[in-house]
Amino acid sequence: MFEAAQLGRKVDRKTFAAREPELREALLDAQARLAEAGFSVVVVMAGAEGSGKGEAVNMLVNWLDARRVETHALGSPSEEERERAEYFRFWRLLPGKGRIGIFFGSWYTRPISQHSLGELSEAGMEDSLRRIAEFEQMLEAEGVLLVKLWLHITKKQQKKRFNQLERSPDTAWRVTRTDWRYHKTYEQFVNSASRALRRTDTGQSPWHIIEAWDARYCHLTVAETLLEAVERRLSTPVPPKEPALPPPVALPVNVLSELDLGLKLKRQEYRKAVKEHQLRIGRKARKLKDRRRSMVLVFEGTDAAGKGGAIRRLTQALDARYYKVVQIAAPSDEELARPYLWRFWRNLPRWGHIAIFDRSWYGRVLVERLEGYCSSRDWQRAYGEINAFEEQLVLSGTAVLKFWLTTSKDEQLRRFQDRETLGFKRYKITGEDWRNREKWDAYQAAACEMIERTSSELAPWTLVEAEDKYFARVKVLQTVEHWLNAGL
Amino acid sequence: MFEAAQLGRKVDRKTFAAREPELREALLDAQARLAEAGFSVVVVMAGAEGSGKGEAVNMLVNWLDARRVETHALGSPSEEERERAEYFRFWRLLPGKGRIGIFFGSWYTRPISQHSLGELSEAGMEDSLRRIAEFEQMLEAEGVLLVKLWLHITKKQQKKRFNQLERSPDTAWRVTRTDWRYHKTYEQFVNSASRALRRTDTGQSPWHIIEAWDARYCHLTVAETLLEAVERRLSTPVPPKEPALPPPVALPVNVLSELDLGLKLKRQEYRKAVKEHQLRIGRKARKLKDRRRSMVLVFEGTDAAGKGGAIRRLTQALDARYYKVVQIAAPSDEELARPYLWRFWRNLPRWGHIAIFDRSWYGRVLVERLEGYCSSRDWQRAYGEINAFEEQLVLSGTAVLKFWLTTSKDEQLRRFQDRETLGFKRYKITGEDWRNREKWDAYQAAACEMIERTSSELAPWTLVEAEDKYFARVKVLQTVEHWLNAGL
Numbered sequence: 002m003f004e005a006a007q008l009g010r011k012v013d014r015k016t017f018a019a020r021e022p023e024l025r026e027a028l029l030d031a032q033a034r035l036a037e038a039g040f041s042v043v044v045v046m047a048g049a050e051g052s053g054k055g056e057a058v059n060m061l062v063n064w065l066d067a068r069r070v071e072t073h074a075l076g077s078p079s080e081e082e083r084e085r086a087e088y089f090r091f092w093r094l095l096p097g098k099g100r101i102g103i104f105f106g107s108w109y110t111r112p113i114s115q116h117s118l119g120e121l122s123e124a125g126m127e128d129s130l131r132r133i134a135e136f137e138q139m140l141e142a143e144g145v146l147l148v149k150l151w152l153h154i155t156k157k158q159q160k161k162r163f164n165q166l167e168r169s170p171d172t173a174w175r176v177t178r179t180d181w182r183y184h185k186t187y188e189q190f191v192n193s194a195s196r197a198l199r200r201t202d203t204g205q206s207p208w209h210i211i212e213a214w215d216a217r218y219c220h221l222t223v224a225e226t227l228l229e230a231v232e233r234r235l236s237t238p239v240p241p242k243e244p245a246l247p248p249p250v251a252l253p254v255n256v257l258s259e260l261d262l263g264l265k266l267k268r269q270e271y272r273k274a275v276k277e278h279q280l281r282i283g284r285k286a287r288k289l290k291d292r293r294r295s296m297v298l299v300f301e302g303t304d305a306a307g308k309g310g311a312i313r314r315l316t317q318a319l320d321a322r323y324y325k326v327v328q329i330a331a332p333s334d335e336e337l338a339r340p341y342l343w344r345f346w347r348n349l350p351r352w353g354h355i356a357i358f359d360r361s362w363y364g365r366v367l368v369e370r371l372e373g374y375c376s377s378r379d380w381q382r383a384y385g386e387i388n389a390f391e392e393q394l395v396l397s398g399t400a401v402l403k404f405w406l407t408t409s410k411d412e413q414l415r416r417f418q419d420r421e422t423l424g425f426k427r428y429k430i431t432g433e434d435w436r437n438r439e440k441w442d443a444y445q446a447a448a449c450e451m452i453e454r455t456s457s458e459l460a461p462w463t464l465v466e467a468e469d470k471y472f473a474r475v476k477v478l479q480t481v482e483h484w485l486n487a488g489l
Numbered sequence: 490m491f492e493a494a495q496l497g498r499k500v501d502r503k504t505f506a507a508r509e510p511e512l513r514e515a516l517l518d519a520q521a522r523l524a525e526a527g528f529s530v531v532v533v534m535a536g537a538e539g540s541g542k543g544e545a546v547n548m549l550v551n552w553l554d555a556r557r558v559e560t561h562a563l564g565s566p567s568e569e570e571r572e573r574a575e576y577f578r579f580w581r582l583l584p585g586k587g588r589i590g591i592f593f594g595s596w597y598t599r600p601i602s603q604h605s606l607g608e609l610s611e612a613g614m615e616d617s618l619r620r621i622a623e624f625e626q627m628l629e630a631e632g633v634l635l636v637k638l639w640l641h642i643t644k645k646q647q648k649k650r651f652n653q654l655e656r657s658p659d660t661a662w663r664v665t666r667t668d669w670r671y672h673k674t675y676e677q678f679v680n681s682a683s684r685a686l687r688r689t690d691t692g693q694s695p696w697h698i699i700e701a702w703d704a705r706y707c708h709l710t711v712a713e714t715l716l717e718a719v720e721r722r723l724s725t726p727v728p729p730k731e732p733a734l735p736p737p738v739a740l741p742v743n744v745l746s747e748l749d750l751g752l753k754l755k756r757q758e759y760r761k762a763v764k765e766h767q768l769r770i771g772r773k774a775r776k777l778k779d780r781r782r783s784m785v786l787v788f789e790g791t792d793a794a795g796k797g798g799a800i801r802r803l804t805q806a807l808d809a810r811y812y813k814v815v816q817i818a819a820p821s822d823e824e825l826a827r828p829y830l831w832r833f834w835r836n837l838p839r840w841g842h843i844a845i846f847d848r849s850w851y852g853r854v855l856v857e858r859l860e861g862y863c864s865s866r867d868w869q870r871a872y873g874e875i876n877a878f879e880e881q882l883v884l885s886g887t888a889v890l891k892f893w894l895t896t897s898k899d900e901q902l903r904r905f906q907d908r909e910t911l912g913f914k915r916y917k918i919t920g921e922d923w924r925n926r927e928k929w930d931a932y933q934a935a936a937c938e939m940i941e942r943t944s945s946e947l948a949p950w951t952l953v954e955a956e957d958k959y960f961a962r963v964k965v966l967q968t969v970e971h972w973l974n975a976g977l
Contacts, residue, residue, distance in 0.1 A: 058809045066797075067804050067814040068847055074810030079569050103809070171772065284659065309554075316555050321546045321591070322562035326555040335821045359556055427521035427554065 002195035006153035006210045012217040024224055025064045031231045032066050036099040038235060040144040041338075043096065044227060046105040047113075048152030049190060050180045051162040052213040054105050057152060060220045061103070061227065071096055075106030084295075084351040086397035087111075088136060092346040095145075097338035108133050109197055117186055117193040126193070130200045135389040137206055142382055143340035147206040148230045150223060151198060152213035156187040246377045251446035256453070258445075262409050262468035271471035278478035279318035285485035286319055290353025292489055295399045297350065298481070299361045302406030303444065304434050305416040306467045307474070311406065312357055314474045315481060323353055329360040341365060341383075342390055350399070362387055363403075366451045371443055384454040391460040400488050401460035404477055405452060406467040410441050490683035494641035494698045500705040512712055513552045519719045520554050524587040526723060528632045529826075531584065532715060534593040535601075536640030537678060538668045539650040540701040542593050545640060548708045549591070549715065559584055563594030572783075572839040574885035575599075576624065580834040583633075585826035596621050597685055605674055605681040614681070618688045623877045625694055630870050631828035635694040636718045638711060639686060640701035644675040734865045739934035744941070746933075750897050750956035759959035766966035767806035773973035774807055778841025780977055783887045785838065786969070787849045790894030791932065792922050793904040794955045795962070799894065800845055802962045803969060811841055817848040829853060829871075830878055838887070850875055851891075854939045859931055872942040879948040888976050889948035892965055893940060894955040898929050 012020075035042065044061075046054050062070055073094050082090040088108065096102035112129035115121035121129070140147055154162065163180060166172040183190060202208045209226045213219040251258070266274070289295060298315070300308040316324060327348045336344040342362060350356040365387075370380040391401045408416070417438070420428040437444065456462040463480045467473035500508075523530065532549075534542050550558055561582050570578040576596065584590035600617035603609035609617070628635055642650065651668060654660040671678060690696045697714045701707040739746070754762070777783060786803070788796040804812060815836045824832040830850060838844040853875075858868040879889045896904070905926070908916040925932065944950040951968045955961035 055808065055810065059807075062809040063801070063805050067800065067845075068797075068816035071813060072809040079567070081567050081569055105810070174775075287662075309556075312555065313551070317551050319547075320543065321550040321560040322543065322593075325559060328556035333821065333823050335823050357555075427517055 002198055003153050003191065003210060006212040007155055008212065009214075010212045010218045011215040012221055014217070017217040017221060020221060024221070024228065027232075028064050028224060028228055029066055031228055031235065032069055032101070034235050035101070035231060036069060039098055039239075040146055040234065041096045041098050042101040042146045042148060042227075042231060043140060044101065044103040045107045045109065045147070045149040046103060046152070047107060047109050047150065047194075048213060049154055049159060049187070049194075050183050051159045051166075051176075052152035052154045053162075053216060053219060054152055056216060057150075057213075057220055057223045058103055058105055061223055064224060065101065069099065070101045070103060072103045073106070075104065075110070081351065084293075085349050086393045086399065088132075088393060089346060089349060091136075092343060095339050095343060097335065099338075108136060109201075113190070113193045113197050114183075116196075117183075117190040119189075126196070130197060132389070132393065133197075133201055134203075135385070137201065137203070139342075139382075139386050139389075140340060141205050142378075142386075145340065146230060146234045148227055149201075149206055149208045150226060151194070151208055151210045152219060152223075153210055154213050156184070158214045159184055159187060242376050243378060245373050248371060248440070248443035249446035249450060251442065251449050255445075255449045256464065257405075257407060257449055260407065260464055260466050262407075262412075262466050264466045264472045265469040266471040266475055268471065271475060274475045275314055275478065278475065278482050279314070282315070282318040282478065282482050282485060283320070285482070285489060286323070286355065288489050289323075289355070293352050293398055294489065295350040295352050296355040296484075297394060297399055297401045298355065298357045299363065299401070299403040300357070300359050300406065301361060301363050301367070301404070301448075302465070302467065303408060303413060303441075304437055305413050305420070306406035306408050307470050308359060308404075308406055310470055311404070311465075311467075311474050311477045312359060314478060315357070318478070319355060324355040324357060325350070326357045326359055329358060329364060341379075342386065345390075349394070352398070362390070363451060363455075367444065367447055368437075370447055371440055384451075387455055388457065388460075391455075391457070395459040400484055402480060402484055403455075403460060403462045404465050404480070405448065405462055406465045406473055407448075408468050410438075412468050413438065413441075490686055491641050491679065491698060494700040495643055496700065497702075498700045498706045499703040500709055502705070505705040505709060508709060512709070512716065515720075516552050516712060516716055517554055519716055519723065520557055520589070522723050523589070523719060524557060527586055527727075528634055528722065529584045529586050530589040530634045530636060530715075530719060531628060532589060532591040533595045533597065533635070533637040534591060534640070535595060535597050535638065535682075536701060537642055537647060537675070537682075538671050539647045539654075539664075540640035540642045541650075541704060541707060542640055544704060545638075545701075545708055545711045546591055546593055549711055552712060553589065557587065558589045558591060560591045561594070563592065563598070569839065572781075573837050574881045574887065576620075576881060577834060577837060579624075580831060583827050583831060585823065587826075596624060597689075601678070601681045601685050602671075604684075605671075605678040607677075614684070618685060620877070620881065621685075621689055622691075623873070625689065625691070627830075627870075627874050627877075628828060629693050630866075630874075633828065634718060634722045636715055637689075637694060637696045638714060639682070639696055639698045640707060640711075641698055642701050644672070646702045647672055647675060730864050731866060733861050736859065736928070736931035737934035737938060739930065739937050743933075743937045744952065745893075745895060745937055748895065748952055748954050750895075750900075750954050752954045752960045753957040754959040754963055756959065759963060762963045763802055763966065766963065766970050767802070770803070770806040770966065770970050770973060771808070773970070773977060774811070774843065776977050777811075777843070781840050781886055782977065783838040783840055784843040784972075785882060785887055785889045786843065786845045787851065787889070787891040788845070788847050788894065789849060789851050789855070789892070789936075790953070790955065791896060791901060791929075792925055793901050793908070794894035794896050795958050796847060796892075796894055798958055799892070799953075799955075799962045799965045800847060802966060803845070806966070807843060812843040812845060813838070814845045814847055817846060817852060829867075830874065833878075837882070840886070850878070851939060851943075855932065855935050856925075858935055859928055872939075875943055876945065876948075879943075879945070883947040888972055890968060890972055891943075891948060891950045892953050892968070893936060893950055894953045894961055895936075896956050898926075900956050901926065901929075 046058055048054050058072060062072060075090060078090055091108055094102060112121060112126055116126045137147055163176045166176045198208045211219055211222045300312060302308055312326060332344055345362050348356055365375065365383040366380050369375045394401050417430050420430050452462045465473045465476050534546055536542050546560060550560060563578060566578055579596055582590060600609060600614060604614045625635055651664045654664050686696045699707055699710045788800060790796055800814060820832055833850050836844055853863065853871040854868050857863045882889050905918050905922065908918050940950045953961050953964050
């Protein structure tokens, strides 16, 4: 993998001086055009210790307009980061459209270094690489331009560099004991790295392996690589939006049609059950923090199926300090400027906490799909992205429970009419509700497809027969309690 | 202070049951109207340990629409919070317009408890109370409705409550050793609290002291108090925008007119000075982290005075991992929904980091004042708010250095014309630049007033003669280096 980066390439002072001004000019120009384009740039700056990543980033940022660049040096995660899934720290730092984010210390750092030190098994490494591939694929699909740079030096050069640094009191602090430890395992590091690079080298986001011993050659190449990538992307015509697909049609017999909407509870049974479940849920939920666990609850369903009421019965059991209800409505402009899932990542709970999503990322394959708010390519890839997202949550200790509440079409009509007569502002029935109702069948079909494609053992859907509110609420409570019993 | 909350008020089960439904109804209704009003609600829930704050908040959130409420239980600060000024954690959690934020654990917690335990001096307490008053005044002026609730129990009741809790295995965990320690110093706690309450009890944001022994009385009163405050505010007509004041006129002789714009550096001197300063700044800046310090640099000045160039000479000296340049342009909608300074607080640096603001909070008393983007009341109060903000930064270990760069009006014209001929996109001269130029005198006058009112020993302005770019850049570097030498 790295042979081509051991050729001893150099740039002399004169050549560098001759090339620098126009390169800087071109970078600033590209950046100004980027500011008005609809995409962001993520630069991954990776490589062995001593390869001069820091110097390369400093040079790059000096040449760029620093006001539109964000540099993120990620060392060990903070406690706020440790209490969430691994990629939380990367997600929270994704740049908005028109901006450049430079990551050194990235999603590659942990897997490569741990694997090279024997702290990550083969299977663990494979998992990590698959996760990286999924993440980068998502970024690309969201329009992010990904520029991956690997600065390469040989083992000999690394030793020489460390020695040089140690000789000057000004730089000696930069060489740590860990660095020498890495030096001893240089071969393993290169092996782990080359595997990671090979596995994540794609047509759209190739790795650029840059010979780093000669700083002038390295810096010029880094800048030119970034420039070329940005310019190529700027001159790529935006593909036309593909035509919308016809609305989905559900099979006559499907998971939703087979639900027994006749299921009911008597008021007295209901009251008793709610009380008992709430008591036990409250007790159990307190243990989340000690067990380093958190919960994400997703509520989706047909309009007026009673999501709000079910959520309320659940929150009654919980301590307000440890849960939040996140209502998903129109995204803010900061959210719109970033990949779709950003707005959900930023609302993930810490250990001991519960986030309850009233509508969720599933909007992508429901309302956004059916109303044409996103392209068909977008909602089609969403299934995979959502599965990867939820998998990561679950593996990091967050339980993901998803509820689909449904009534019959007739019951919905009754509830709409009730709400209209009630006339409370908070139950406002809007034109949109009526329009959605007209597409009942398409929504059912989309929901069936969604349930089928995103129900896993890790993050299962619970279908809730919600014709009877009592029954629905108790089923939700039961399910949560069951997970708390089994999962903790 | 608390005598009126020791009268043994009670509500029996029947009265409570009779009052509850309409109260909940009214709360939901008020909340729905709030969602469309242009203000947010901040509830401070305070009181002695064992007074049932948690229960009261749980009840309140259950009665409200939890999707529009955010509950924040603030325990000890996280490391990300500890590395910034004390109020960072409160600022970052301020709710957006239309929403309710409930704080338990608030800006009162630390001062009252530390003072009662003798860990905070009288002077420290006074400082804390003054800071609270400033913060709350700012919130009010920004349109936030502040509802401050204090749940009161007597020492005897506290003991009884702790004993009750300890008897049941379900609640015993809630009584900690610290609680009993607080119980022993109950009198001191009440003294410190009553002083804090007295000092922060204002007409606009009075304290509501609520007798808390009887849970039903307490919960009803909490809900009623909140409801009443929100309803009163909803029915208060929005005051008409006061007429804009005439543009300011500068004194013929002022701090800016007296600057010697003839100051110059030769190219060779400049190059040498830049190199030397950069070297020393780079070395020193590395020490920030160890000393638990951070820096905030503010760049303001006339258009085309060379802020960008000066910033670039500075960042060249720094490691890209530890600085960020924050360009202040139009606020995002999330920023618009919160008090003015929120967008600056969220960009404050951690220990070891430097935030460079290219334009800043001073926009309020410059462009916003002169273009009428805010009311005259808003920019008039901004001086005090800014001073309080910067004072807090400095006292928490953040150096605040502010630069005003200025050229003559003629030089500005030359630079505008140069930029127009250059025609690079990034130097676009817009109509706005020309319009601002027409108001040159008013901007000068506003700047003079700003400098006079916000230059303190803690956070001084450095006036930079920028007719000659070389001179200006070196003066900026000199000033930064000087602070690094003296301040670290």
